[in-house]
Amino acid sequence: MKIFDLHCDTAGECYNEGISLFSNDLHLSIERASQYDEYTQLFAVWIPDKLRGNDAVEYFNNVADNFYKEIELHKDDISIYGDDRKTPVKAILTVEGGSACGGTIDGLKNLYKKGVRVITLTWNARNEIASGAFAEGGLSEFGKEFVRCAEELGIVLDVSHLNKQSFFEFAEFARKPFIASHSNADIVNNDYGRKRNLTKEQIDIIKNAKGLVGLNYYTEFIEDDEARGIDALCRQIDYFCEQGYEDIVALGSDYDGCRINEVLHGVEKLDEVYKELLNRGYTEDLLQKLFWKNADEFFKKII
Numbered sequence: 001m002k003i004f005d006l007h008c009d010t011a012g013e014c015y016n017e018g019i020s021l022f023s024n025d026l027h028l029s030i031e032r033a034s035q036y037d038e039y040t041q042l043f044a045v046w047i048p049d050k051l052r053g054n055d056a057v058e059y060f061n062n063v064a065d066n067f068y069k070e071i072e073l074h075k076d077d078i079s080i081y082g083d084d085r086k087t088p089v090k091a092i093l094t095v096e097g098g099s100a101c102g103g104t105i106d107g108l109k110n111l112y113k114k115g116v117r118v119i120t121l122t123w124n125a126r127n128e129i130a131s132g133a134f135a136e137g138g139l140s141e142f143g144k145e146f147v148r149c150a151e152e153l154g155i156v157l158d159v160s161h162l163n164k165q166s167f168f169e170f171a172e173f174a175r176k177p178f179i180a181s182h183s184n185a186d187i188v189n190n191d192y193g194r195k196r197n198l199t200k201e202q203i204d205i206i207k208n209a210k211g212l213v214g215l216n217y218y219t220e221f222i223e224d225d226e227a228r229g230i231d232a233l234c235r236q237i238d239y240f241c242e243q244g245y246e247d248i249v250a251l252g253s254d255y256d257g258c259r260i261n262e263v264l265h266g267v268e269k270l271d272e273v274y275k276e277l278l279n280r281g282y283t284e285d286l287l288q289k290l291f292w293k294n295a296d297e298f299f300k301k302i303i
């Protein structure tokens with residue numbers, strides 16, 4: 001079984017808590033991810049909304065440097081996606097919150113030089129680029145410059161966390177495929193989840209842009225009185241497949257960035273989810289598309 005996951009906050013957690021990426025009690029460790037035949041993870045550096053300008057740049061550099069140090073320490077077990085080296089786990093460095101560029105295009109170019117290949121434009125608040133799900137406003141003039149430059153550099157833009165106005169303005173302006181790395185379908189009866197979940201119109205736009213949607217396991221985004229735990233995640237997968245989105249759906253756990261139901265709590269639990277989906281009549285072929293292949297094919301073209 002192969003896994004490709006579009007979002008986790010484990011790199012920041014390791015930096016902030018001073019713990020190992022290889023062996024830990026977090027949702028994700030290299031050691032536990034290595035049980036799968038192949039495991040690729042997008043590791044985000046999450047930029048808290050209180051950080052802007054140089055503070056955001058500095059924080060990004062600290063987390064990224066620590067992340068590369070961990071990779072060097074465990075180079076037989078983890079390497080950068082696209083490298084020739086064969087390791088059980090492959091990594092792609094990403095940013096959650098475009099303010100990591102410090103509000104400048106030079107800053108954006110530096111992120112690319114540091115190995116960043118995916119950027120979530122905002123977190124929940126407004127930043128120099130656009131507005132997150134809990135703020136007002138759309139794509140700024142600087143945001144347009146940022147988007148065009150990121151596309152030219154070969155950075156994939158990520159619409160998770162954008163508010164509706166920013167999403168539609170960005171989608172109108174974008175020229176390259178983009179993704180929602182950790183967002184679900186808005187089929188959950190839960191007001192908090194609704195702010196972040198994607199409407200059918202949004203998912204259609206991502207599909208037309210040849211992008212991806214990574215399913216987030218966050219309790220608040222998938223659960224309500226009708227479904228919890230694995231049932232709630234399966235309900236999302238059912239929806240995407242029934243609506244004809246089986247070519248764009250992927251995993252976007254949000255490990256170590258949110259509260260996750262005990263039954264999905266940790267990378268080792270994916271085995272159970274996979275078995276449950278087989279029991280429910282999904283074929284191995286389809287499940288491998290959702291768990292790995294859709295995302296792998298997308299990133300192989302770019303990296």
Ligand SMILES: [Zn+2]
Pocket residue numbers: 096160161182254257
């Ligand atoms: Zn997030």
